[in-house]
Amino acid sequence: MLVYEKNSLSEEIELLIERFGKDRVALLPILQIIEKRHNYISEFAQQEVARLLDIHPVEVYSVVSFYNFLHRYPQGKNIVRLCKTISCDMAGKQEIEKALKRELGINFDETTRDKKWTLEYTSCLGMCDQGPAMLVNDKIYTKLDPETAVKILNDTK
Amino acid sequence: MENNFKKTKREGVVIFSPYESGSSIKKALEIGRENILFEVRESKMKGRGGAGFPTATKWMLVAASRADKKYMICNADEGEPGTFKDRVLLTEYPALVFDGMVVGGYTIGSEIGILYLRGEYIFMLEELEDFLQSMRKQNLLGKNILGKEGFNFDIAIRLGSGAYVCGEETALIESLEGHRGEPRNRPPYPVNTGYMGYPTVVNNVETLASIPQIITKGADWFKAHGTDKSTGSKLFSVSGDCEKPGVYELPWGTSLNELVEIVGATNTKAIQVGGASGICIPKSQFDRKLSYEDASTGGSIMIFNQSRKMLKVLKNFMEFFVEESCGQCTPCRIGNIKLLEGVVKIEKGDYTFSYINSLKDLSKTMQVASKCGLGQSSPNPFISILENFKDEIFSSNGNGANHA
Numbered sequence: 001m002l003v004y005e006k007n008s009l010s011e012e013i014e015l016l017i018e019r020f021g022k023d024r025v026a027l028l029p030i031l032q033i034i035e036k037r038h039n040y041i042s043e044f045a046q047q048e049v050a051r052l053l054d055i056h057p058v059e060v061y062s063v064v065s066f067y068n069f070l071h072r073y074p075q076g077k078n079i080v081r082l083c084k085t086i087s088c089d090m091a092g093k094q095e096i097e098k099a100l101k102r103e104l105g106i107n108f109d110e111t112t113r114d115k116k117w118t119l120e121y122t123s124c125l126g127m128c129d130q131g132p133a134m135l136v137n138d139k140i141y142t143k144l145d146p147e148t149a150v151k152i153l154n155d156t157k
Numbered sequence: 158m159e160n161n162f163k164k165t166k167r168e169g170v171v172i173f174s175p176y177e178s179g180s181s182i183k184k185a186l187e188i189g190r191e192n193i194l195f196e197v198r199e200s201k202m203k204g205r206g207g208a209g210f211p212t213a214t215k216w217m218l219v220a221a222s223r224a225d226k227k228y229m230i231c232n233a234d235e236g237e238p239g240t241f242k243d244r245v246l247l248t249e250y251p252a253l254v255f256d257g258m259v260v261g262g263y264t265i266g267s268e269i270g271i272l273y274l275r276g277e278y279i280f281m282l283e284e285l286e287d288f289l290q291s292m293r294k295q296n297l298l299g300k301n302i303l304g305k306e307g308f309n310f311d312i313a314i315r316l317g318s319g320a321y322v323c324g325e326e327t328a329l330i331e332s333l334e335g336h337r338g339e340p341r342n343r344p345p346y347p348v349n350t351g352y353m354g355y356p357t358v359v360n361n362v363e364t365l366a367s368i369p370q371i372i373t374k375g376a377d378w379f380k381a382h383g384t385d386k387s388t389g390s391k392l393f394s395v396s397g398d399c400e401k402p403g404v405y406e407l408p409w410g411t412s413l414n415e416l417v418e419i420v421g422a423t424n425t426k427a428i429q430v431g432g433a434s435g436i437c438i439p440k441s442q443f444d445r446k447l448s449y450e451d452a453s454t455g456g457s458i459m460i461f462n463q464s465r466k467m468l469k470v471l472k473n474f475m476e477f478f479v480e481e482s483c484g485q486c487t488p489c490r491i492g493n494i495k496l497l498e499g500v501v502k503i504e505k506g507d508y509t510f511s512y513i514n515s516l517k518d519l520s521k522t523m524q525v526a527s528k529c530g531l532g533q534s535s536p537n538p539f540i541s542i543l544e545n546f547k548d549e550i551f552s553s554n555g556n557g558a559n560h561a
């Protein structure tokens with residue numbers, strides 16, 4: 001990371017702490033925003049959050065590593081999360097799975113080279129009456145078929 | 158294809174019955190804490206989040222405790238596979254949920270409400286925030302609510318980050334406090350030592366959404382539905398092999414036979430009641446009734462027709478638990494991996510019955526020795542599917558007939 005990038009990240013985290021308070025309870029909301037903006041939480045970001053919240057960096061690391069939606073390594077700009085739980089599976093998840101892999105040219109738990117897309121599985125999204133379902137960033141899409149799934153990717157670009 | 162989760166009109170005897178936004182808050186402030194507690198106790202309302210703890214008891218414990226601060230938390234982490242009724246309540250009936258929190262807050266003497274919303278539901282955040290804002294404008298939130306001197310209450314929304322175990326109330330509190338979502342030892346219970354160490358009520362979305370109806374229409378009206386031990390109605394999230402999946406409000410005591418009729422399920426082989434951590438009930442037992450005392454569920458109903466392979470269903474559930482175990486205690490962390498291994502071996506035909514029996518023993522150990530409900534109930538599908546579908550799974554060709 002370049003020096004000016006580090007400085008701007010530090011500044012960004014300081015602003016977040018101003019907004020959420022210098023308090024342990026602010027940790028998760030702060031990490032959620034960093035993840036959203038940068039598509040991961042770098043080691044440097046973790047250290048800065050720890051320093052500014054006055055807690056040990058290991059504490060931040062252990063929180064980041066616990067939650068599925070927080071990442072320690074760079075993810076794609078867009079994250080596609082396909083539900084793999086049984087109701088969606090029965091509704092035709094496998095076909096969507098194939099279509100997504102084919103379209104993006106990657107496997108699940110991988111990121112495209114241009115860092116635009118990451119494919120992940122997720123547990124039940126609470127859309128089981130309308131499966132197969134997937135989450136693309138913050139948005140949920142339901143009743144997918146291979147064609148609509150690919151169209152959603154294209155529309156998201 | 159997208160975001161068509163809103164239905165215009167729903168029907169139901171309790172929750173989906175007509176309700177005027179704010180009316181229960183008004184009534185609650187008129188009748189006072191004692192009478193609210195009386196009404197909720199009389200209704201015999203039990204928690205809808207799965208554990209079925211009497212709501213009035215929980216509220217009384219916190220109402221009676223002396224503390225500088227108390228918290229009213231709504232558990233909207235809805236992550237049990239096959240459950241989506243809280244999604245419907247939050248998107249279509251936010252007034253019921255939030256009014257329930259305000260009434261609860263008033264009753265227990267809390268000024269701060271927190272809605273813990275699963276990260277997957279971030280798509281509803283903006284609308285929920287707008288709704289809270291409109292409540293503030295109507296003085297249903299804020300200072301001296303509806304002119305009641307000294308009753309201040311507001312609600313903040315906090316997001317989860319993709320961890321099923323955070324639905325467990327102590328893990329949820331850990332998460333809110335900025336920690337890993339690892340369940341705590343209980344006792345102490347949140348009613349004594351909850352969020353930030355203060356007395357805290359954690360209630361499911363549906364529990365809270367029932368409160369305004371009980372307050373405005375009365376315990377007797379509520380109790381007129383359901384069974385003696387399971388009063389009122391329940392929202393069932395129905396998915397799988399049926400014509401009309403969706404959320405249904407039905408009185409407690411409805412039998413599985415009635416249910417398959419209502420949702421248009423034909424050629425049904427089995428129903429998983431209570432999600433991945435629930436039990437799998439074969440067709441021969443469809444006279445069983447949905448209730449706390451018989452087939453208990455937080456609402457998840459997954460229907461499997463004759464074409465489904467039950468071992469595949471079981472494998473999907475065990476994969477879920479291996480993934481979602483927080484790893485804090487050994488019976489659950491190792492146990493679920495062992496059970497999944499067992500399923501894979503059965504799939505391959507690579508097992509002996511003494512091995513299967515040792516896994517059943519392991520299941521029993523997990524049920525008693527795990528620290529929280531996840532590990533205590535994750536063996537449920539393993540036990541009930543292997544027991545109820547043994548003919549299918551251990552069929553004579555020796556490899557579980559699941560190679561098809």
Ligand SMILES: Cc1cc2nc3c(=O)[nH]c(=O)nc-3n(C[C@H](O)[C@H](O)[C@H](O)COP(=O)(O)O)c2cc1C
Nearest residue numbers: 204205206232234235324325326360361364530531
């Ligand atoms: C692994 C696990 C996950 C849970 N998930 C939820 C959940 O998503 N929503 C919920 O209301 N309760 C959930 N619970 C139950 C809560 O711990 C708690 O009992 C409930 O929120 C209390 O609310 P109630 O009394 O209104 O039912 C879960 C429990 C366990 C063990």
Ligand code: SF4
Nearest residue numbers: 483485486489529532
């Ligand atoms: S039972 Fe499982 S989820 Fe619960 S505390 Fe133990 S390891 Fe964690």
Ligand code: FES
Nearest residue numbers: 083088125127128
């Ligand atoms: S099983 Fe896929 S959303 Fe519930």
